[in-house]
Amino acid sequence: MNVDSIKSVGVMGGGVMGGGIAQTFIARGYSTIVRDLNDDLIAKTRASMVEGRFGLNGSVERGKMSAEERDAAVARLSFTTDVGDLRDCDLVVEAVPENLDLKKSVWSELDRLVKQDAIFATNTSGFAIGDLNKSVARRDRFVGFHWFSPAFIMKIIEVIHAPETSRETLDTMLELTRRLGKTPITVKDAPGKYGFVANRIYFAMVAEARRVLEEGVASEEDINTAMRLGFNWPAGPLEMVAGARKGWQ
Ligand SMILES: NC(=O)c1ccc[n+]([C@@H]2O[C@H](COP(=O)([O-])OP(=O)(O)OC[C@H]3O[C@@H](n4cnc5c(N)ncnc54)[C@H](O)[C@@H]3O)[C@@H](O)[C@H]2O)c1
Structure with missing residues (x-):
């Protein structure tokens, strides 16, 4: 076709x-x-x-x-x-x-x-x-x-x-x-890996941001600020998770 x-x-x-x-x-x-x-x-x-x-x-x-x-x-x-x-x-x-x-x-x-x-x-x-x-x-x-x-x-x-x-x-x-x-x-296609390209990278990034938070390396707010100001992301990784829960991801 x-x-x-x-x-x-x-x-x-x-x-x-x-x-x-x-x-x-x-x-x-x-x-x-x-x-x-x-x-x-x-x-x-x-x-x-x-x-x-x-x-x-x-x-x-x-x-x-x-x-x-x-x-x-x-x-x-x-x-x-x-x-x-x-x-x-x-x-x-x-x-x-x-x-x-x-x-x-x-x-x-x-x-x-x-x-x-x-x-x-x-x-x-x-x-x-x-x-x-x-x-x-x-x-x-x-x-x-x-x-x-x-x-x-x-x-x-x-x-x-x-x-x-x-x-x-x-x-x-x-x-x-x-x-x-x-x-x-x-x-x-990558059988055994879930999330293709964008979601796989997104999930990995959020998981690392959570680990940084759990280890007490920085506060949630500071982790988000680091990625917004350091890499010009529109929102920090932990803000993006909150946004996804609200249904915009
Ligand atoms: N929501 C997102 O952000 C998002 C993003 C990308 C991909 N996806 C994928 O898109 C797919 C749908 O997700 P969604 O969030 O739109 O779900 P949804 O629950 O909003 O919509 C699914 C629809 O399918 C209908 N349905 C169920 N069984 C059916 C059948 N046998 N025949 C016809 N319709 C049937 C349901 O009644 C419902 O209206 C999933 O595979 C999801 O992983 C979702």
Whole structure:
């Protein structure tokens, strides 16, 4: 599947990430269908994509999008509780909760239902792509596609390739990422290590900051100050953990 062939996108799971991912696709011209488990969850996701803190209405208010562009984007969006409605999608992005067994069963269901040449992309935060892809027959068209939160705002996407991922699939996803207005980085799957690139380095940094604190080397505030003023970080490592708990990471 080359990038120009991707016209319609399915998103499995319309939560925090799936909603932001779908919002990005519709804003960039892709007709997108989101599957979630019930109508209440769907209503919540729809509201957050349009009226939420990072929703399309905010883009209109900030002058990043016209009201007509927003309306056209919303017209490209649909929801379903029936997974079979994703059968004709050219790309399916999976953003169900980070549970390995759940992801595997979702992918094997999708593999049975969705057209054979569609690309499958998982937004897992760190499970090995070479493990998840065992749930599908199309292992060459299966790729990691790791967004950051809030998905509509953050500019980087990690594109993770397993040994089975074809060069064509990887190239398609890298170019698609650029067409979404994001910057891709290419990541080689590293089974046994959780977190790909950014989260692995982030977790290591936070762990070291915690050790420095536990050893009594410096106070929490001074550790944060050291990294803000010493390395121009926007927030110190221990502030970032507090921020992540509040849901902005
Ligand atoms: N939240 C973050 O900051 C973040 C960042 C990057 C990646 N991720 C990854 O994204 C994925 C989703 O995380 P989230 O925070 O959006 O979770 P979430 O709980 O907000 O959303 C998951 C959604 O999936 C739905 N769901 C569950 N089973 C389903 C099924 N069988 N079919 C369709 N929908 C189903 C749930 O109802 C829910 O709406 C996880 O793998 C997570 O690790 C999260």
